[in-house]
Amino acid sequence: MRAWPNPLAPIGRVVLEFLAATGRVALFTAESVLAAVRPPYFLRLAVRQFLEIGYYSLPIVGLTAIFTGMVLALQSYTGFSRFAAESAIPSVLVVSLTRELGPVLTALMVAGRVSASIAAETGTMRVTEQLDALVTLSANPLQYLVAPRLLAGVLALPPLVLIADVIGTMGGFLISVGKLGFEPGIFLNRCLESLQTLDVVSGLVKAAVFGFLIVLMGSYHGFHSEGGARGVGRATTNAVMSASALILVANYLITEAFFSR
Amino acid sequence: MTGSAQAPAIELRGLVKRFGRKTVLDGMDLTAMAGDSLAVIGTSGTGKSVSFKCALGLLPLDAGTVRFAGIPRDELPSSGPQALMRRSGVLFQGSALFDSLPIWENVAFALFHTGSMRRAQAYEVACTKLAEVGLDERAANLFPSELSGGMQKRAAIARAIAADPEFLFFDEPTSGLDPITAATINRLIEDCVTRLRATTVTITHDLASARQIANRVAMLHGGRIVWEGPVAELDRSGSAHVEQFVHGRADGPVTAEPPT
Numbered sequence: 001m002r003a004w005p006n007p008l009a010p011i012g013r014v015v016l017e018f019l020a021a022t023g024r025v026a027l028f029t030a031e032s033v034l035a036a037v038r039p040p041y042f043l044r045l046a047v048r049q050f051l052e053i054g055y056y057s058l059p060i061v062g063l064t065a066i067f068t069g070m071v072l073a074l075q076s077y078t079g080f081s082r083f084a085a086e087s088a089i090p091s092v093l094v095v096s097l098t099r100e101l102g103p104v105l106t107a108l109m110v111a112g113r114v115s116a117s118i119a120a121e122t123g124t125m126r127v128t129e130q131l132d133a134l135v136t137l138s139a140n141p142l143q144y145l146v147a148p149r150l151l152a153g154v155l156a157l158p159p160l161v162l163i164a165d166v167i168g169t170m171g172g173f174l175i176s177v178g179k180l181g182f183e184p185g186i187f188l189n190r191c192l193e194s195l196q197t198l199d200v201v202s203g204l205v206k207a208a209v210f211g212f213l214i215v216l217m218g219s220y221h222g223f224h225s226e227g228g229a230r231g232v233g234r235a236t237t238n239a240v241m242s243a244s245a246l247i248l249v250a251n252y253l254i255t256e257a258f259f260s261r
Numbered sequence: 262m263t264g265s266a267q268a269p270a271i272e273l274r275g276l277v278k279r280f281g282r283k284t285v286l287d288g289m290d291l292t293a294m295a296g297d298s299l300a301v302i303g304t305s306g307t308g309k310s311v312s313f314k315c316a317l318g319l320l321p322l323d324a325g326t327v328r329f330a331g332i333p334r335d336e337l338p339s340s341g342p343q344a345l346m347r348r349s350g351v352l353f354q355g356s357a358l359f360d361s362l363p364i365w366e367n368v369a370f371a372l373f374h375t376g377s378m379r380r381a382q383a384y385e386v387a388c389t390k391l392a393e394v395g396l397d398e399r400a401a402n403l404f405p406s407e408l409s410g411g412m413q414k415r416a417a418i419a420r421a422i423a424a425d426p427e428f429l430f431f432d433e434p435t436s437g438l439d440p441i442t443a444a445t446i447n448r449l450i451e452d453c454v455t456r457l458r459a460t461t462v463t464i465t466h467d468l469a470s471a472r473q474i475a476n477r478v479a480m481l482h483g484g485r486i487v488w489e490g491p492v493a494e495l496d497r498s499g500s501a502h503v504e505q506f507v508h509g510r511a512d513g514p515v516t517a518e519p520p521t
Contacts (some may be wrong), residue, residue: 042374124360132319133357137371137420138346144374 028220036147045148054156057110064109065164068101069171077180090187091194093172098199102165104251107210111243115218119239122222123232149215157211158204202258210247217243270295270460276325278315285311287484298454298461300475307481309464313432350421354433356413358405365401368419390419394449411442422453429461435470447473
């Protein structure tokens with residue numbers, strides 16, 4: 001007699017695979033953090049990675065920030081003018097940018113650039129036996145490859161987000177002053193009056209956490225890639241997807257931690 | 262860790278390695294005495310490279326023990342595996358040079374990245390080692406992608422011998438090279454082995470390479486060593502497996518795709 005397939009079996013498989021993947025990521029994270037705090041320290045590599053992650057991300061982050069600020073000013077004006085609340089635009093703009101849009105959009109753009117790059121580079125090293133070669137040369141691949149990048153990611157994202165906040169505000173300023181008729185001095189004053197230390201601090205904490213997640217996901221998927229070029233391609237896609245998803249989840253959790261009453 | 266003339270330097274006992282349902286190594290035993298140059302031959306896919314990676318701890322074993330100079334690898338003290346790596350030189354099949362580093366830094370990697378040598382001194386040592394394998398200072402400052410396949414192999418050999426190791430492992434040193442370059446690489450390896458007096462294990466399916474580099478040969482088939490003996494006896498081994506391999510015949514006990 002032919003047995004009917006259990007309809008719950010595929011769900012169970014997915015749950016088990018999810019739990020196993022979570023365990024693997026947790027283990028990789030713990031090993032990477034341990035590797036980062038133990039000598040030897042590859043500071044020269046960390047500096048190089050800081051430039052790679054931070055400095056070379058400036059153009060795309062700046063472009064994203066300025067247009068986000070411009071669109072935010074335009075859209076806020078469209079909505080607020082219905083209630084004669086146009087004067088709130090500077091406050092809304094600067095708070096939205098520093099708390100949410102600056103950190104999240106910066107992180108998503110950097111995730112697309114850096115997570116993909118780390119996963120592709122590490123994945124290629126995996127399939128061409130360069131990771132094995134590191135081990136045979138007495139180097140711990142986590143210490144040599146992951147630790148400097150983690151340090152660089154955590155340190156590079158906060159200044160990048162600060163710059164994005166400023167550029168985004170300038171984008172809003174340009175539209176508000178040039179198109180919507182705001183007085184420049186009044187606009188900037190309102191921005192500064194509305195801004196609280198906690199807005200900036202929460203954005204910077206988010207940035208540091210996002211930097212960690214971006215590097216972690218790129219490294220994890222690169223380290224676990226297999227099957228030649230196709231495997232490296234899959235690792236790259238997975239790195240960007242998982243980093244983006246984790247950024248959004250972490251953003252909610254940090255916002256909850258800072259601002260829930 | 263230096264062994265006496267007749268002490269086993271590298272011992273593999275009962276190695277078992279499975280990938281899913283496929284058993285690649287099925288109780289493999291192999292011994293290389295101190296100073297031996299042992300070539301492990303076999304058809305593609307028999308697990309030669311897997312055995313080499315298991316011996317070095319790059320792949321976890323399902324069963325079996327690996328001893329270096331009589332000490333089980335897993336029983337080495339915490340710094341032991343790293344210390345063992347410092348005493349070993351490895352040449353990978355695809356050279357495995359680090360793309361992001363110039364050749365000299367590849368060669369001197371273990372000396373100044375994980376060792377205590379200063380950068381300038383490491384550069385000098387790297388240039389000396391590169392000269393030993395026939396590469397000049399111009400090549401030292403190039404990146405791996407700027408070198409030909411043969412030059413990459415030379416650079417990878419220089420990296421393997423950079424720390425004057427006691428154990429040398431070569432995985433398919435001549436694969437993908439033309440016969441003349443392959444012969445040059447073989448001679449280079451032979452010179453290095455003689456000069457360093459290192460215990461050497463070479464994984465190869467190239468008989469010319471095995472004959473030139475090795476003093477002993479072992480044949481791997483079906484996850485086990487089916488014959489082992491001096492290189493001079495390769496042509497009168499009495500083993501049907503070896504005979505088929507030496508004469509390159511399609512028919513015989515060895516199939517192109519090994520049984521799973």
